[in-house]
Amino acid sequence: MQEDYLAKWLNNELTEAELSEFKKSDTYATYLKIKETTATMEAPDFDADEAWKQLETKRTQEEPKLLTLSPFKSFLRVAAAAVLVLGAAFMYLNSLDTTVSTQYAENKEIVLPDTSEVRLNAASTLSYDDKNWDENRTLSLQGEAFFKVAKGKTFTVTTDQGTVTVLGTQFNVKNRENFFEVTCYEGLVSVLYQGQETKVPAGNSIIAINGNLSKNSAPINGEPSWLRNESSFQSIPLKYVLAEFERQHNINVDSKGIDANMLFTGTFSNTDTDLALKSISIPLQISFTLEGNNVQFYEENAPE
Incomplete structure (x- = not known):
């Protein structure tokens, strides 16, 4: 209420009742002293147009760095960072190789860019690298994979054990694992090993x-047996034979009951599990039990 009285009092708008009430307030004496003191003061000469020009000049020199340009600069920094991130992501995605994988009991055919x-x-x-295949x-x-390579530049297969060119x-x-084999059916291959x-x-x-x-022999103009759904050794x-059986079927x-280092020569089916187990066990004179998704091998004379 006193704030309203003060404004009206300064503008001489208080009624008699309001003025009487305002004079009773604790702050009236202070306001009156201030009013009397300022009444004797003279305001300095003031050129509004000149003051405005000075204000505009000062604002142009100092304020844009803090008020006008800062938001835009912040936007530019964010935009530049976004461009860098998007550019890096684009380069990363374009640098990724094409990868094809197979699961157990699965194989796939792939046609490379050069056919x-x-x-x-x-x-x-x-x-x-699909994008740079013509150059590399x-x-x-x-x-394991079988390759039919189209004529052209050098074709290289790299592995963690050796390189084939x-x-x-x-x-x-x-x-x-600990097993590396390269078989040539047509032409000539160069193998770099150790x-x-x-x-x-x-x-x-x-x-x-x-x-x-x-070194071993292989049929000329032939193909690996696994292309005919068989694994030969x-x-x-x-x-290594049992590891391949696991992958194919x-x-x-579980081979703890037999000598897993004995040598095996023969072939087993990649599609008929029972036939494959017999093809492995009979030549080696070992036995097996198959329960669900598990098979256990043991010596024939071992107690069941």
């Missing part, structure tokens, strides 16, 4: 088990 063909065996992964025909393999041919690469290069002509293969390299330790194998 080269790849058959990817079970539990395998293949990666390559290089791919990475983990697992060709110009145009048909070959198979198997890259499993720093040593080996030429493998058609009808030959090289195999490295636990770092020990050896020649004097291979049984543990997606069945867990």
Whole structure:
């Protein structure tokens, strides 16, 4: 209420009753003294137009950095950061290789940009740069794959154990744990293993088990048996045979009851589980029990 009285009092708008009430307030004496003192003061000469010009000049020199431009600069910083992030994301996505994988009991056919063909065996992964394929025909393999390579520039298959280089041919690469095998069916392939290069002509293969390299024969103009839904082995330790059985049939194998290092020569079906188990067990004179998704091997004379 006193604020209203003060404004009216300064403008001489109080009624007699309001003025009488205002004079009774504790602050009236103070307001009256201020009014009497300021009444004797003279205001300095003031040029409104000149003051406005000075204000405009000062605002132009000082204020834009803080008030006018700062929001826009902040926007530019955010926009620039967004452009950098989007640009980095675009470059990252374009640098990613094309990757094809298979699960247990699965294989896939892949046609590369130059019409080269790849058959990817079970539990395998293949990666390559699709965008720069014409300049660099290089791919990475983990697992097993059969290649029919179109004529052209050098074609390279890299693995964590060795590298295979060709110009145009048909070959198979198997890259499993402690097991590396390259078989050439047509043309000539060059294999780099542990720093040593080996030429493998058609009808030959090289195999490295636990770092020990050896050579075998292979059919000319043939193809790996797994393309016909069979897995074939020649004097291979049984543990690698059983590992392949697991991949092809997606069945867990317990081999603790047998000697998994005995050598196996033979073939098993990749589609008929019972037939495959018999094809493995009968030549080695071992027995097995199959329950659900688990198979246990044991010696024939072992108690069941």
